[in-house]
Amino acid sequence: MSDFREQALHYHSHPVPGKISIELTKPAETVQDLALAYSPGVAEPVREIAADPANAYKYTGKGNMVAVITNGTAILGLGNLGPLASKPVMEGKALLFKRFAGLDSIDIEVKHNTTEDFINTVANIADTFGGINLEDIKAPECFEIEKALIERCSIPVFHDDQHGTAIVTAAGMINALEVQGKDIEDAIIVCLGAGAAAVACMELLIKCGALREHIYMLDRKGVIHTRRDDLNEYKQLFANNTDKRTLQDVIADADVFVGVSGPNLLAPEDLKLMADKPVVFACSNPDPEISPELAHSARNDLIMATGRSDYPNQVNNVLCFPFIFRGALDVRASKINDEMKIAAVDAIRSIAKEPVPVEVLKAAGVDKLEFGPEYIIPKPMDPRLLPRIAKAVAQAAIDSGVARIDMPENYMA
Numbered sequence: 402m403s404d405f406r407e408q409a410l411h412y413h414s415h416p417v418p419g420k421i422s423i424e425l426t427k428p429a430e431t432v433q434d435l436a437l438a439y440s441p442g443v444a445e446p447v448r449e450i451a452a453d454p455a456n457a458y459k460y461t462g463k464g465n466m467v468a469v470i471t472n473g474t475a476i477l478g479l480g481n482l483g484p485l486a487s488k489p490v491m492e493g494k495a496l497l498f499k500r501f502a503g504l505d506s507i508d509i510e511v512k513h514n515t516t517e518d519f520i521n522t523v524a525n526i527a528d529t530f531g532g533i534n535l536e537d538i539k540a541p542e543c544f545e546i547e548k549a550l551i552e553r554c555s556i557p558v559f560h561d562d563q564h565g566t567a568i569v570t571a572a573g574m575i576n577a578l579e580v581q582g583k584d585i586e587d588a589i590i591v592c593l594g595a596g597a598a599a600v601a602c603m604e605l606l607i608k609c610g611a612l613r614e615h616i617y618m619l620d621r622k623g624v625i626h627t628r629r630d631d632l633n634e635y636k637q638l639f640a641n642n643t644d645k646r647t648l649q650d651v652i653a654d655a656d657v658f659v660g661v662s663g664p665n666l667l668a669p670e671d672l673k674l675m676a677d678k679p680v681v682f683a684c685s686n687p688d689p690e691i692s693p694e695l696a697h698s699a700r701n702d703l704i705m706a707t708g709r710s711d712y713p714n715q716v717n718n719v720l721c722f723p724f725i726f727r728g729a730l731d732v733r734a735s736k737i738n739d740e741m742k743i744a745a746v747d748a749i750r751s752i753a754k755e756p757v758p759v760e761v762l763k764a765a766g767v768d769k770l771e772f773g774p775e776y777i778i779p780k781p782m783d784p785r786l787l788p789r790i791a792k793a794v795a796q797a798a799i800d801s802g803v804a805r806i807d808m809p810e811n812y813m814a
């Protein structure tokens with residue numbers, strides 16, 4: 402067994418199996434405590450909530466609780482390995498919610514037959530939570546699932562692999578293009594992958610100024626073009642009227658490569674075909690489309706990012722989901738809309754341009770981090786992410802009319 406594999410398995414199994422547990426927030430020692438916590442005292446909040454469901458926020462943990470829900474059909478870049486095998490990833494997301502945003506989070510792995518079955522299961526338990534983070538559900542089913550749940554649930558439902566990834570990708574991409582001296586409006590963009598992350602990343606880049614006709618998207622069969630008759634409705638939106646058919650055809654002279662597909666799919670020879678000063682986001686987890694070592698050995702004018710913690714420029718949805726949910730829940734937003742997503746993009750981008758706190762340098766194990774090719778996006782352990790993103794998102798929720806309460810007093814001061 403390799404050292405790292407051994408360490409990872411040991412981490413997950415010791416001192417107790419798994420990464421999360423539940424803690425009590427109230428005393429439960431004496432007869433009096435138990436009389437309040439359970440029978441008869443518990444009947445009082447029951448009556449209050451029955452009279453007004455909003456009281457669930459006052460008397461239960463609902464308002465600080467996010468469910469991480471999956472069916473295990475697209476576990477990282479490992480594929481469809483089923484609900485149970487996805488549990489370590491979902492517990493990992495719950496760990497990150499708690500560590501970075503103080504949100505309680507529980508993982509739920511759903512076995513189901515039909516898409517409708519999954520939607521009904523989640524919709525029927527939704528009221529238990531303040532928000533629902535859908536995770537690692539493959540395309541195209543993820544699009545229908547998210548849409549149906551947003552319609553049926555009165556709490557924020559957010560497919561992290563779509564929108565969390567898109568927000569962080571957009572923030573990193575705009576910063577990287579700025580460092581390379583390029584405009585997003587002019588950039589020729591190649592997106593390898595045409596699933597949940599790919600479609601959402603490209604749609605958000607378009608909202609940020611990229612031109613749809615400058616985007617070449619590829620799936621397992623190659624370039625998505627207008628003469629293909631095997632495209633689902635989501636891929637069709639990216640069908641390009643072109644004779645180009647292969648990755649090599651489209652990557653020649655491209656400014657940007659975004660990989661949200663699978664491991665080791667971009668060769669150094671492909672990278673050499675790109676325009677001067679390219680931006681390469683190889684975001685597949687755990688193994689990127691090309692390793693930073695290979696990419697940097699192929700050329701020295703690129704900006705490189707991966708989804709991993711152990712290289713510079715981690716473009717990973719962890720920079721978004723804990724904080725966007727924090728802001729959304731704290732003003733009891735009914736949904737997470739485009740205004741809130743763009744607010745998160747801007748907040749993430751701006752932090753990367755400011756001096757980095759010493760504690761972040763220490764945690765990253767480096768002496769210096771300065772906005773530039775090796776630092777286009779903040780580190781996940783940056784303490785500024787929570788107040789800045791959560792506040793920007795909460796404000797955007799209020800301004801766009803989806804908040805159900807005012808900004809809490811001195812919020813994130």
Ligand SMILES: NC(=O)C1=CN([C@@H]2O[C@H](COP(=O)(O)OP(=O)(O)OC[C@H]3O[C@@H](n4cnc5c(N)ncnc54)[C@H](OP(=O)(O)O)[C@@H]3O)[C@@H](O)[C@H]2O)C=CC1
Nearest residue numbers: 477478540595596597598620621661662685686708717718
């Ligand atoms: N860094 C980050 O924050 C994140 C990274 N990701 C990564 O993105 C990847 C995709 O995740 P997600 O979108 O949720 O999964 P989906 O299953 O929804 O989509 C996967 C897409 O990748 C395409 N693909 C797979 N293998 C190849 C290949 N050999 N050549 C071309 N295209 C290929 C599939 O093509 P087809 O349609 O033909 O099947 C599909 O379009 C994963 O590796 C995941 O780890 C995802 C979310 C966040």
Ligand SMILES: CC(=O)C(=O)O
Nearest residue numbers: 477478562686717718
């Ligand atoms: C990071 C993440 O959500 C993924 O790779 O699926």
Ligand SMILES: [Mg+2]
Nearest residue numbers: 477536537562
């Ligand atoms: Mg994921």
